[in-house]
Amino acid sequence: MPETSVLPFFERPDLSPFLVHLTRNTVDADGYTAYENLVSILGTGEIRGSTTKSGYIKGKNSAACFMDVPLGSLKYVLNESNTAPKNPRYEAYGLIFTKTLAYKKGVRPVLYLSDSELGKMGVPADELWRVVRLEAVDGTGVNWVHEREWRCKGNFTLPKNPLAALVQTTDDARKLRKHINSDPDFFESIPGSIIPLEILCQGLPYLAES
Template sequence: MSNDLPFFERPDLSPYLVHLTRRSSENGSSAFENLVSILLEGRIEGSTTKKGFIKGSNPATCFMDVPLSSLKYVLNEANTDPAKPRYEPYGILVTKKTAYKKGCRPVIYLSNAEMEQLGIDEDEKWRVVRLENVDGKGINWIHEREWRCKGSFDLPESPIAVLVKDSSEAKNLQKIISKHKRELISIPNSVIPLSILCQGLPYMV
């Protein structure tokens, strides 16, 4: 019996995982520049406890299981505050099949107390995201439906797509890809402007 998920029948499901990039406070690189760097290196570097709220001693690479049409709810006013953005409208899409083969799995949502009660090993704590309540006041990130893999994530040679802010930046990235084709480890099959996909980005004019 097949257990393929019927994506065409379920608007809340997606065959893709999304990794969104943002600016770097360490070296001043923009989210767009970081996206280009990822394509040049063919790798998404894993986040750490210091840089990405990853528990335990191991870094991990984070993705979201969010349908593309719902990214506008992730890129909301609170998450895209220019002073300290949690997310910016740049990123990479990979298929779930590819991600699964490379060790990506849905995270485990647990309270700190539950994590200790279950005796989660230090080496496996990168899998855990804190969940303290579901009343709208406690710590709760379930809506991001996060997937992670341990360490960095090596991209395929041809990722399904990359995401940029608007059509102007899509043209810019296409020029960069054309000019530096021999240098890029990963060349996306398509470049998607999020301003079109999300029918506008009202908080990012």
């Protein structure tokens, strides 16, 4: 696979050399906020795969999910509908990985297929975690292609020093850095940088500050 520097990311603003995993709160299930889930991921060094019940994954296998979205475009992902406080799809906390690393760890673009196409193609049951439903592209059907989703089967093990952690505010960045510095033994993975999304996205108008 070509090195990142060889690929045409500098010539194409719609392409990114990175994949992003965003967290959300699981307060109803375990009381964790999105920030606390990020800390938990760094603490265990692992992104746990979602299931059919928790993340619309097809089949019996779980899968860890990422999106291939240029970092400057995350503000369009973190919009009003996706960040609805009572049932958010995403929140402004997560991690960044290079595609080179993710690919080596088995992360691949999903297959966007309608249910009828899925049946005709005969995708093996053990590979259904790769498939995301796509039906109608006129705004009336199921269509999540804008997320440019990538997945890996099961859990995703983080490197010891992931590229960067994403947090919502500069206060969150200071809090996470303080936690890491005061208790480094807690963290299986320590990010090389901590990026506040309120700065990267030039404001997050739909999100209340932490």
